[in-house]
């Protein structure tokens with residue numbers, strides 16, 4: 624039996640933080656064990672919001688690759704590739720666009736809320752931004768993905784992909800597998816300030832590249848139970864981000880249980896709880912930092928991983944597009960130069 628194929632991507636937007644580690648990266652590391660994984664650096668999708676900052680994206684892409692490799696994603700087993708280097712994805716996006724009613728594009732709730740967050744009026748939305756879920760369908764379909772691990776906000780995009788696949792297969796025959804979203808258990812890590820989500824540019828993130836002292840400082844400044852004034856006040860553990868982090872990152876479950884018990888009874892200070900969290904978190908980050916340092920000195924190896932992944936993904940996408948052109952009736956074998964993509 625062949626392994627199912629996983630496809631997922633990130634829109635690069637700067638260095639990754641421990642929220643990514645808890646949510647996305649740890650689950651990818653597991654998937655890598657049992658599936659054939661395609662991890663996409665969605666740099667074209669990053670243009671939807673960064674088209675006016677051409678200096679930004681390539682820097683962000685570099686950071687993300689280094690982060691991926693340093694947490695242990697393995698180019699021997701998984702395929703890392705750059706969206707902009709697969710022209711087949713752009714081609715497929717155009718073709719799929721023929722099958723998508725405009726009403727479906729407009730009703731996508733994730734697009735609506737992203738536009739709202741950015742204060743974009745519906746009149747000013749670009750064609751590229753409004754259409755990125757179709758390009759994302761092409762990301763998935765170009766390599767014929769079966770499983771798409773994503774966060775909840777991405778479910779509408781996967782649903783849209785499934786609609787497109789069904790319509791395509793009905794019209795032209797069974798070319799594509801109908802992909803399934805993999806929601807998995809991805810804990811959403813709150814920010815150090817207690818806000819619901821950690822965000823790269825929200826000033827509430829602990830980054831994988833932070834040094835031990837920075838991690839410690841950020842942890843010591845974390846939001847905790849605001850009603851607790853003295854170490855002898857009984858404290859609340861539930862919804863307290865310091866304990867959420869302990870649950871996610873502290874490998875010593877007995878220590879965490881003991882701290883919780885003492886906290887509830889007012890027998891431990893916030894400082895001690897945080898000190899122990901800083902130690903645990905630095906323990907998790909240390910091997911990642913070490914690998915990152917090694918990789919930073921060996922950029923050729925890093926580049927080679929992306930080059931070979933991109934080559935591999937591209938040959939999959941080229942095969943897909945050959946079929947797509949055939950079934951859609953625009954293949955012209957006798958007019959085409961017989962050439963492999965480079």
Ligand code: TRP
Pocket residue numbers: 630631632633634663665668759762763771772773777
């Ligand atoms: N839109 C996704 C995000 O912002 C990134 C993405 C791009 C993606 N292409 C994809 C996710 C294909 C899954 C499959 O997180």
